[in-house]
Amino acid sequence: MKPSASAEGEHTAVYFDTVTKRFDDVAALNAVTLGVGRSEFVTLLGPSGCGKTTLLKLAAGFLGPDGGSISIEGKRVNDIPTYRRGIGMMFQNYALFPHMSVADNVAYGLKTRRVPKADRDKRVADALALVKLKGMENRKPRQLSGGQQQRVALARALVINPTVLLLDEPFSALDKSLRTSMQVELREIQRRLGLTTIFVTHDQGEALSMSDRVAVMSEGRIRQLGSPVDVYRSPADPFVASFVGDNNRLRGQFVSMQAKQAIVALGDALVRVPGESLSGLEKSAAVDLFVRPEQFDVVAPEEPCTIKGSVVAQIYQGGHVDLQIECSGGAGERLLVRSPGEQAVLRWPMGAPVGVAIQADQCSAFPAA
Amino acid sequence: MNQQPFLRIFTAPATLCAVGFIAAMVAVLQYSLRAYVPGSLDPGGFTLANFADLLKPLYARVFLDTVVVCAMTAVVTLIVGYPLAYALVRVEQPILRSILLVIVVTPLFLGEVVRTYAWIIVLGNNGFINSLLLSLGLIGKPLQLMFTPFGVVVALVHVTLPVMVIMLAAGLSHIDRDYSRAAESLGAGPIRVFLTVTLPLSLPGVVAGTTTAFAWTFSAFATPQLIGGGRVNMISNLVYQLGFSSFNFPFAATLCVAGLALTALVLGLLQLASRPLRKIEVH
Amino acid sequence: MIPRSTYQKVLGWVGLLAVLVIVAFLVLPAAVVTIAAFNDKPILSFPPQTWSWRWFGRALAYEDFRQGFFNGLIVTAWSSTIALCVGGMFAFVIDRYKFPLKSAIEGILISPLVIPHFTVGLGFLILAAQVGLSRGFAVVVICHVILVLPFVLRSVYVSLRNLDQSYEHAAASLGAGPLRVLTTVTLPLLLPGLVSGWLFAAILSFNEFTASLFVTSQRTQTLPVAMYNYVREFADPSMAALSVMYIVGTAALIAFANAFLGLGKVLNIEQSH
Numbered sequence: 001m002k003p004s005a006s007a008e009g010e011h012t013a014v015y016f017d018t019v020t021k022r023f024d025d026v027a028a029l030n031a032v033t034l035g036v037g038r039s040e041f042v043t044l045l046g047p048s049g050c051g052k053t054t055l056l057k058l059a060a061g062f063l064g065p066d067g068g069s070i071s072i073e074g075k076r077v078n079d080i081p082t083y084r085r086g087i088g089m090m091f092q093n094y095a096l097f098p099h100m101s102v103a104d105n106v107a108y109g110l111k112t113r114r115v116p117k118a119d120r121d122k123r124v125a126d127a128l129a130l131v132k133l134k135g136m137e138n139r140k141p142r143q144l145s146g147g148q149q150q151r152v153a154l155a156r157a158l159v160i161n162p163t164v165l166l167l168d169e170p171f172s173a174l175d176k177s178l179r180t181s182m183q184v185e186l187r188e189i190q191r192r193l194g195l196t197t198i199f200v201t202h203d204q205g206e207a208l209s210m211s212d213r214v215a216v217m218s219e220g221r222i223r224q225l226g227s228p229v230d231v232y233r234s235p236a237d238p239f240v241a242s243f244v245g246d247n248n249r250l251r252g253q254f255v256s257m258q259a260k261q262a263i264v265a266l267g268d269a270l271v272r273v274p275g276e277s278l279s280g281l282e283k284s285a286a287v288d289l290f291v292r293p294e295q296f297d298v299v300a301p302e303e304p305c306t307i308k309g310s311v312v313a314q315i316y317q318g319g320h321v322d323l324q325i326e327c328s329g330g331a332g333e334r335l336l337v338r339s340p341g342e343q344a345v346l347r348w349p350m351g352a353p354v355g356v357a358i359q360a361d362q363c364s365a366f367p368a369a
Numbered sequence: 370m371n372q373q374p375f376l377r378i379f380t381a382p383a384t385l386c387a388v389g390f391i392a393a394m395v396a397v398l399q400y401s402l403r404a405y406v407p408g409s410l411d412p413g414g415f416t417l418a419n420f421a422d423l424l425k426p427l428y429a430r431v432f433l434d435t436v437v438v439c440a441m442t443a444v445v446t447l448i449v450g451y452p453l454a455y456a457l458v459r460v461e462q463p464i465l466r467s468i469l470l471v472i473v474v475t476p477l478f479l480g481e482v483v484r485t486y487a488w489i490i491v492l493g494n495n496g497f498i499n500s501l502l503l504s505l506g507l508i509g510k511p512l513q514l515m516f517t518p519f520g521v522v523v524a525l526v527h528v529t530l531p532v533m534v535i536m537l538a539a540g541l542s543h544i545d546r547d548y549s550r551a552a553e554s555l556g557a558g559p560i561r562v563f564l565t566v567t568l569p570l571s572l573p574g575v576v577a578g579t580t581t582a583f584a585w586t587f588s589a590f591a592t593p594q595l596i597g598g599g600r601v602n603m604i605s606n607l608v609y610q611l612g613f614s615s616f617n618f619p620f621a622a623t624l625c626v627a628g629l630a631l632t633a634l635v636l637g638l639l640q641l642a643s644r645p646l647r648k649i650e651v652h
Numbered sequence: 653m654i655p656r657s658t659y660q661k662v663l664g665w666v667g668l669l670a671v672l673v674i675v676a677f678l679v680l681p682a683a684v685v686t687i688a689a690f691n692d693k694p695i696l697s698f699p700p701q702t703w704s705w706r707w708f709g710r711a712l713a714y715e716d717f718r719q720g721f722f723n724g725l726i727v728t729a730w731s732s733t734i735a736l737c738v739g740g741m742f743a744f745v746i747d748r749y750k751f752p753l754k755s756a757i758e759g760i761l762i763s764p765l766v767i768p769h770f771t772v773g774l775g776f777l778i779l780a781a782q783v784g785l786s787r788g789f790a791v792v793v794i795c796h797v798i799l800v801l802p803f804v805l806r807s808v809y810v811s812l813r814n815l816d817q818s819y820e821h822a823a824a825s826l827g828a829g830p831l832r833v834l835t836t837v838t839l840p841l842l843l844p845g846l847v848s849g850w851l852f853a854a855i856l857s858f859n860e861f862t863a864s865l866f867v868t869s870q871r872t873q874t875l876p877v878a879m880y881n882y883v884r885e886f887a888d889p890s891m892a893a894l895s896v897m898y899i900v901g902t903a904a905l906i907a908f909a910n911a912f913l914g915l916g917k918v919l920n921i922e923q924s925h
Contacts, residue, residue: 062550064653081657082553083562089554095547099569108565109555160555373749374830375741380751383742387760390798393775394767400778410781449674456671467910472678474910475903480859482876483895486883487681490688490696490892497684500698530678559660581765588768590862591880605770605862612774612866622778625771632766 013038013073013196014059014164020067021054021220028054030220031068036164037212039194041187045207046217047243052200053168055217059198060166061085073163083112088162090170094153096141102128102152103137109160127159128152130189147178154186158193165190167199171206183210204244208232216240234274238366241290248296248335250289251368254281262365264289269306271360278365286368289358293338297357298323298348305355309335311348321345325356400622412619419623428607428624432631435587435603438518439635442525443582446533447575449526454537454574477531481591488524488596489515516598524592529582536581540574541567576643580636587632604628682899689892696887707893717894720878724858726789727874731796732853738797739804739853740846744838746805747812758805765802772799773866780867787869795867796860800853807852811845848913855905 014036021029029051036042044052057063058070061082069078077085088109096105103124110120128134131151141149150170157165170186171179187210190197201207207214208228216224216231216239224236235241242249255263255270262275264287273289281287299305312334313324321344323337335356339348348354401420404413422428457473460466476484491497492514499511514520548570552562590605597606604624611621656664689707691700711717739761745751746758764772776795777787785791815838823837824830839846861876868877882891910916 060550060554061655062553064655077655079655081655081660082550083556083558084657085554086556087554089551091547091551093545093547095545095551097548097551097566097570108552108557112556112558112561156551156555166554373745373751375834376745376749376751379741379745380757382738383745383761384753384757386738386798386801387757389779389794390760390764390772390775393772393779393798396778396782397771397775449677452667452670453674456667466916467907469675470916471903471907471910472675475899475906476678476682478855478859478902478906479899480876481861482879482883483898484681486879486891486895487685489883491681491684493696495696495698497680497687497698504698527678527681559663584766584768588770588862590770590865595880595883605768608770608774609865612777618774618778621774625768625774628768629771632768636766 009035010074011037012071013040014198015071016055016058016068017071018068019055019058019065019070021051021058021063022066027220029058029065032220032222033068034215034222034225036196036198038196041190041197041199041210041212043199043201043207043211043214044217045201045204045214045244047202050217051220052202052217056166056168056198056200059164060087060089086160086163087166088157088160088164089166090150090153090157090168092169092172094141094149094170094173096149096152096156098141100140101137102133102139102141102144105141105152106156106159109156113160123159124155127155130158131155146174147182150174150182154189158189158195163196165195165197167197169201171201171203179206186210208244214244216244218243233362235290235364238288238290238369241364241366246293246336246338247290248293250291250333252287252289252365254278254283254285254287254367256283261361262287264365266306266358271306271358273360273363273365275365278367281367287365288368289360289363289365291358291363293322293336294340295359295362296335296337297359298325298337298339298344299355299357301353301355303355303357305357307335307356307358308353309356310353311350314345314348314350316342316345323348325354328353397622397625400619401626403619405617405619407615407617410616410618419620420627422620423623423627431602431604431607432627434518434601435628436631436635438521438525438593438601438603439583439586441522442529442586443579445522445526446529446582447537447579450530450533450537450578451575453530454534454541457534457538458541473531473534476527477535481528481589484528485524485591485595488520488527488592492520492523492596515596516600518597518601521593521597521601524596525586525589528589528592529585532585533578533582536578537571537574540571540577544570572643576639580639583635583639584632587628685892685895685899688889689896691889691892694888696889707889708897710888711890711894711897714882714890716873716878716882717875720873720875723789723868723872724874724876727792727796727872728854728858730789730793731800731857732850734793735797735800735804735853735857736846736850739801739849740808740842743805743808743812747809761798761805762802764799769799769860769862770866773863776863777866787867787872789872791867792864792872792874795863796857799860799863800856803852803856804849807849808842808845811842811849815841844913848909851905851909851913855902 012035016032016034018031018033019029020027020031032055044055046052054063058065061077061080065078069076071077072085097108100108106124106127107120110123115123128137131154133148133151133155136144136148141152144152153170171182174182183206199210211228213226214228214231215222218239224231224240231240231244235244241247250266252264252266255265257275257279260275261272262278264271264273278287301308307327309325309327311323312326315322321339321342323339323344325335325337327333327335337356400412402415402417404416404418406413453473457466457469460469489496493499494511494515498514502508503511544567548566549562552566557565588605589603590609593601593603594606608621608624611617611624687698687700688696690703690705691697692702692704692706693700742761746754772795776791780787780791819837819841820833823833828836859876861880864874864877865880868874879891879894
């Protein structure tokens with residue numbers, strides 16, 4: 001684990017120390033501890049109601065914690081109001097002041113900081129150049145497209161050199177193609193400026209593609225904190241496994257432990273899976289295996305395989321083909337299997353009997369709940 | 370296939386009402402152009418003399434007083450109503466909100482007479498305020514609060530306050546909270562947030578509220594009649610007096626027409642002045 | 653608690669104080685009237701030396717008040733119901749349809765909001781005389797319908813705006829004709845808006861004073877007119893007692909409306925998130 005994740009170190013920009021927040025009697029955040037390193041891009045990912053937005057609002061000062069403390073740059077900010085925190089924030093609907101021009105919107109934070117006019121004008125111009133909006137200074141927000149509005153919101157948040165940039169689902173209002181290019185652009189600017197950033201989203205694709213680290217949240221807790229690859233490859237628990245990326249859950253029975261690997265029975269077949277989280281299980285205890293769609297190999301039914309079944313749906317996705325395979329003999333369980341390229345469309349037609357092999361060393365296993 | 374079912378049936382009664390109302394207004398207009406025959410309820414021939422009479426100092430004075438009272442009431446109501454509207458929108462606890470709402474809305478439905486009567490008791494020479502001040506020894510003899518423009522404006526502010534608060538609150542409640550949050554995140558303190566974001570965005574509500582307060586005050590009758598007691602005369606009082614004391618309905622009608630023109634002028638100017646505001650788009 | 657600087661806290665307290673003062677100003681007349689109503693003496697004095705309920709009895713027994721109350725009920729029942737039907741139907745067509753003179757009719761029906769009531773009253777008084785209508789209930793009711801119509805129109809129109817038309821489309825797709833859609837889908841969904849519109853209209857009509865003063869006669873005078881005449885002639889606390897009953901009744905009605913209909917929604921002042 002990185003030092004910043006467990007304790008507040010000198011490279012920590014924002015630190016949440018066992019932060020608790022309740023609304024009425026419901027705990028929105030339950031003793032959450034999270035350190036965000038300087039210049040780091042950390043994403044809070046989770047379904048709605050998981051507490052990610054609450055955590056962001058606590059960092060911004062729109063809410064105060066019921067327990068624990070929050071520090072920014074080593075300074076406890078529990079009692080510091082928003083306007084003295086030196087943060088920059090982008091809102092879901094941008095919240096561009098509708099009665100001000102683009103330039104006035106961007107200059108707003110500089111005016112509150114009493115930056116002299118000449119300097120202010122220059123910084124506004126630089127910020128607008130940074131987000132490629134030169135020449136738009138005198139427009140009103142409603143005269144801009146969604147993507148342009150977002151750039152203004154970004155410029156407005158960046159121009160004040162915030163200690164930390166807070167992003168509240170800023171891409172959710174954009175259409176898909178624009179979203180991707182804005183994501184790349186934002187990440188580039190963030191890297192160039194070395195800005196500490198906390199990003200909130202419910203979109204796991206966005207989280208994986210943009211972040212240095214991802215904090216997967218659910219029910220007011222951080223379930224896993226790690227790099228996108230960690231979170232995708234080695235989920236810490238069944239929730240993370242099923243929330244991040246597509247996953248198939250297969251119920252099996254624990255057989256034995258060999259070195260660090262566990263032998264699990266899936267029907268008649270035995271598979272060897274990573275066993276860290278299964279140590280101490282009794283024989284024939286129920287085990288859930290999480291297998292990504294791309295961790296299956298579809299083979300002819302007579303070849304050696306783990307599961308037998310037949311194709312019930314073909315979903316052509318362009319670069320790959322998703323197959324739904326109904327397991328034979330089982331209770332109609334369906335597997336989502338991803339096959340690269342397009343050959344699968346012809347090779348495994350609807351209704352065709354197939355065998356499915358598992359790349360078991362890649363999958364994750366947890367004791368069944 | 371009829372694409373607009375019920376159109377005729379549903380429009381007919383409303384059209385009838387509109388026609389009836391127009392007929393009543395045309396009747397006023399028509400009477401304003403007729404001569405007054407003293408001692409008779411029927412008007413004489415057509416004339417413009419009534420409008421010439423409007424310029425007499427006595428009547429011009431009433432018009433001026435009316436406009437001054439209306440303008441003062443509208444402005445005071447706005448200043449008093451804004452904090453209350455703000456509180457109504459921002460209070461979080463549902464119970465407190467409901468109490469505030471009922472307190473604000475109830476006077477709206479009490480009617481002018483009950484409220485004016487209550488103010489007579491508050492402002493009268495042996496009323497609440499004077500009794501209180503006398504017993505505290507702050508004054509030696511009762512203050513003259515009744516029959517003064519001050520008393521009339523205070524009571525009128527009370528009459529127009531609910532509608533002002535409701536209109537301001539409607540404006541304020543439609544301002545996305547993220548605007549003030551954004552301003553705060555950019556380093557603006559509470560007063561700056563209010564002056565640069567909340568207030569400008571609530572201006573459409575301010576205009577609507579002020580307009581309505583002006584129109585309502587213009588329409589008030591019982592308050593200036595009972596609290597002004599003849600010493601503060603508004604157009605409404607003059608119209609009633611002319612109609613029911615001297616049966617001079619033609620001139621009463623003329624005053625109504627002139628009053629309408631004046632209202633239209635003031636409201637038109639307010640609309641014009643607030644034109645740039647309409648460009649503000651509040652989500 | 654949201655983090656607040658001392659400066660913000662002080663501002664908050666100042667604001668709270670201002671709001672309390674304003675609320676006190678709003679409540680003051682009602683409070684003072686209540687004290688006055690229980691004063692045993694017929695002459696106003698603060699604080700009252702002796703207390704009594706007797707003015708309540710006097711107010712309830714006073715013939716003009718009784719007559720005014722029942723006249724008011726008659727006028728209110730007719731005018732609010734007629735206004736609800738007329739306004740409800742018209743709100744429906746302005747929400748849904750385009751037709752000639754639409755905005756003209758709408759403008760005319762909304763205009764009583766800004767036209768002084770004494771002008772409206774005088775207009776109907778003259779019109780009634782011109783068409784030879786005696787000063788009976790009909791004129792009063794018509795006048796009240798015109799005056800409360802803007803409120804009904806707005807109330808129903810807002811409910812119609814918030815009504816998802818896909819319910820009606822769904823009913824139509826299932827084979828319901830326009831009349832069946834209207835009676836089985838639109839009207840039931842619109843019920844809260846209709847009730848609040850009717851309630852609005854009824855309260856406003858019952859309280860309408862200035863125009864009523866012009867169009868009522870001794871025989872048809874409504875309660876506010878009777879009260880006005882009483883205040884001009886007498887100074888005893890009967891009127892205070894009646895005011896207290898009025899205030900309590902109205903506040904109860906408003907609180908009821910708030911609990912069941914959500915005044916915040918009706919008045920369109922709910923905070924958007």
